[in-house]
Amino acid sequence: MTATDHPARVLVVDDAATVRLYHSEVLTAAGFRVSQAANGLEAVECAMTDRFDLFIVDVNMPKMNGYACVERLRGAAVGSVAPILMVSTEDRSVDAARAYAAGANLYLVKPVDPGRLARLAILLTMATTTDRPGEATP
Amino acid sequence: MSATAPAPRAEISPALTDADFQRFREFFYRRTGIQFANSKRYFVDKRVEACIRESGEDSFAAWFASLRLGLRPDLIQQAINQLTVNETYFLREDYQFDSLLRSVLPRVLADRGRAGRGGPVRILSLPCSTGEEPYSIALRLIEEWPLIADVDVELHAADIDSAVLTQARTGVYGARSLQRVPESWLYRHFTEVGGGHRQLSAEIRSAVTFSRVNVCDTDDVRALDRFDVIFCRNMLIYFDELSSRRAAENLYGALRPGGYLFLGHSESMSRISPIFAPCRLPEGLVYQRPAQGATA
Amino acid sequence: MALVRRTTAAPAAPTSAPADPAALAEALHDPDPERRRAAAVDLHGFAAAVPALLARVAVEDDAAARDAVLTSLAGHDTPAVAEALCAHLGSEDAGLRTAVVETLAAMPCGAVPLLPGLVADPDPDVRILTAMILADLPAPDAELRLVELVSGDTHRNVVGAALAALLPMATAAHAALLRRTRDRFADDPFLRFTIDAALPALAAADEPCAADAAAAAGDAGPAGGSR
Numbered sequence: 299m300t301a302t303d304h305p306a307r308v309l310v311v312d313d314a315a316t317v318r319l320y321h322s323e324v325l326t327a328a329g330f331r332v333s334q335a336a337n338g339l340e341a342v343e344c345a346m347t348d349r350f351d352l353f354i355v356d357v358n359m360p361k362m363n364g365y366a367c368v369e370r371l372r373g374a375a376v377g378s379v380a381p382i383l384m385v386s387t388e389d390r391s392v393d394a395a396r397a398y399a400a401g402a403n404l405y406l407v408k409p410v411d412p413g414r415l416a417r418l419a420i421l422l423t424m425a426t427t428t429d430r431p432g433e434a435t436p
Numbered sequence: 437m438s439a440t441a442p443a444p445r446a447e448i449s450p451a452l453t454d455a456d457f458q459r460f461r462e463f464f465y466r467r468t469g470i471q472f473a474n475s476k477r478y479f480v481d482k483r484v485e486a487c488i489r490e491s492g493e494d495s496f497a498a499w500f501a502s503l504r505l506g507l508r509p510d511l512i513q514q515a516i517n518q519l520t521v522n523e524t525y526f527l528r529e530d531y532q533f534d535s536l537l538r539s540v541l542p543r544v545l546a547d548r549g550r551a552g553r554g555g556p557v558r559i560l561s562l563p564c565s566t567g568e569e570p571y572s573i574a575l576r577l578i579e580e581w582p583l584i585a586d587v588d589v590e591l592h593a594a595d596i597d598s599a600v601l602t603q604a605r606t607g608v609y610g611a612r613s614l615q616r617v618p619e620s621w622l623y624r625h626f627t628e629v630g631g632g633h634r635q636l637s638a639e640i641r642s643a644v645t646f647s648r649v650n651v652c653d654t655d656d657v658r659a660l661d662r663f664d665v666i667f668c669r670n671m672l673i674y675f676d677e678l679s680s681r682r683a684a685e686n687l688y689g690a691l692r693p694g695g696y697l698f699l700g701h702s703e704s705m706s707r708i709s710p711i712f713a714p715c716r717l718p719e720g721l722v723y724q725r726p727a728q729g730a731t732a
Numbered sequence: 733m734a735l736v737r738r739t740t741a742a743p744a745a746p747t748s749a750p751a752d753p754a755a756l757a758e759a760l761h762d763p764d765p766e767r768r769r770a771a772a773v774d775l776h777g778f779a780a781a782v783p784a785l786l787a788r789v790a791v792e793d794d795a796a797a798r799d800a801v802l803t804s805l806a807g808h809d810t811p812a813v814a815e816a817l818c819a820h821l822g823s824e825d826a827g828l829r830t831a832v833v834e835t836l837a838a839m840p841c842g843a844v845p846l847l848p849g850l851v852a853d854p855d856p857d858v859r860i861l862t863a864m865i866l867a868d869l870p871a872p873d874a875e876l877r878l879v880e881l882v883s884g885d886t887h888r889n890v891v892g893a894a895l896a897a898l899l900p901m902a903t904a905a906h907a908a909l910l911r912r913t914r915d916r917f918a919d920d921p922f923l924r925f926t927i928d929a930a931l932p933a934l935a936a937a938d939e940p941c942a943a944d945a946a947a948a949a950g951d952a953g954p955a956g957g958s959r
Contacts, residue, residue: 314896340706455933506870711796
């Protein structure tokens with residue numbers, strides 16, 4: 299995949315700077331424009347200010363955890379329909395179920411293979427990024 | 437476990453390395469939510485170096501270790517002070533007063549209408565410092581809110597520091613503080629008192645109720661009764677985790693359900709408390725006390 | 733003229749009657765979440781209220797009320813309160829887990845004595861949350877415990893979390909530890925990437941730190957984890 303004139307925008311949400319950096323590198327290399335947020339509440343505020351095509355959201359974060367964040371991204375105040383990929387260290391089926399109930403599209407357990415993350419990000423945004431010739435992506 | 441503060445030193449180790457800058461930037465972002473772009477490198481370096489000199493520590497590493505360990509809260513305060521803009525003046529961050537007039541007050545009135553509630557619209561400015569903020573609100577309302585003739589508005593202002601409250605009640609300001617105030621407003625609402633200073637009219641001064649309040653003291657804040665709008669700008673950023681949470685709780689209690697809270701331009705509840713809901717308005721973000729309780 | 737004016741009516745809320753802790757503890761169970769929240773705020777500073785507050789932590793379902801309970805508990809920075817809070821680190825409720833992490837990170841006196849037990853907890857998720865606490869705990873012990881986790885834990889996600897918390901405070905003295913860690917998890921792209929990104933920056937920082945003592949004494953022993 300090559301970077302387009304209007305790269306898809308992804309928000310990486312994790313309280314660990316190391317994880318934000320890692321996901322950021324992987325996704326930038328895959329052609330995305332990456333922004334970061336350090337917890338769920340900051341992510342909601344970012345989503346209210348800018349438009350994103352994809353969210354990568356960690357579960358365990360201070361102030362607002364990932365599930366609450368996803369619920370608010372989907373809720374009336376933000377109303378995002380962009381794909382949401384949750385990433386977590388927890389590996390229990392109850393966690394995945396909670397992620398989907400909150401409105402996430404996918405739930406992945408850390409560590410996420412970089413190639414897989416890039417592939418999934420591209421696949422998830424292909425359906426929604428409207429990059430038709432002659433038309434600017436909003 | 438608290439350390440005695442060493443005396444300020446004249447020289448320190450060479451200027452910040454790239455690694456130092458990155459570490460400090462990440463710490464500051466984690467703590468305050470404020471991100472410094474690489475283009476701000478010079479700005480950050482100079483101010484951090486000033487902090488290190490003031491602190492008496494002999495290197496970035498020693499200063500940063502003290503900062504991180506929380507052994508010297510004064511260092512964090514000073515760093516935040518140095519790296520944020522703190523000057524107070526009339527019509528500072530004016531877009532928020534735009535938001536008040538164009539977006540927040542209409543919503544407040546609509547909520548009151550639906551709830552069948554009367555009485556004055558109550559607005560609080562805390563910390564009010566020397567009064568520029570509450571008086572700015574008063575001036576914007578008088579000069580630019582069409583409904584001011586029809587709706588009663590109570591303006592309250594509070595600060596922990598009695599000295600600034602005294603200055604605020606006196607209402608005398610210099611050119612620097614007044615530089616953004618339109619000429620016509622100066623003419624209508626201020627009197628020259630010599631030395632390039634002007635005094636705000638007695639009418640506007642008497643329209644604001646000033647009180648001494650410590651925002652972390654629940655009783656202090658509760659004595660104020662509830663507000664429709666609170667301005668709490670550029671204060672919470674200085675508080676540590678527990679104090680900022682307690683202050684947020686008190687501000688929550690001081691708002692009517694559905695009431696609005698403005699923080700400073702570069703502040704965010706994301707580093708303080710999730711009990712307020714961010715609300716997107718045309719002029720920017722504001723926070724709201726939920727109309728009903730939110731589930732945990 | 734302007735209708736901006738001061739009310740002349742008396743202030744509404746009656747105050748000044750000293751709060752009755754027993755009544756406030758009762759109010760922690762009030763059906764109205766605002767009353768529960770206000771009671772939790774007002775119980776701040778009453779040591780006798782700690783058991784009642786602790787009892788609410790897991791069952792309070794109003795976000796603002798639960799936050800108030802935890803903030804008031806954090807004011808009692810003791811090992812006993814911290815230990816009671818630790819029990820919730822294993823909760824199924826992610827919001828509760830992370831709220832407790834934040835609270836413990838603000839209780840250095842209470843949390844520090846518990847750290848040896850937490851870094852050795854058999855549950856890797858608890859050890860990960862412990863790393864989160866250590867990231868913000870204002871105590872010199874935090875760095876030592878993080879070094880323990882990085883050098884000895886066998887679970888890659890625990891090491892990852894501990895590394896994330898340690899790197900902001902790491903110096904050149906930690907470089908050897910980081911290289912050993914990268915070798916230990918040579919197949920983990922995240923740990924490799926993170927350590928490779930961090931090592932050049934560490935070369936520039938060379939202040940002595942707690943890790944020197946640990947390095948001088950040889951590798952810290954395994955810090956937990958049964959995988």
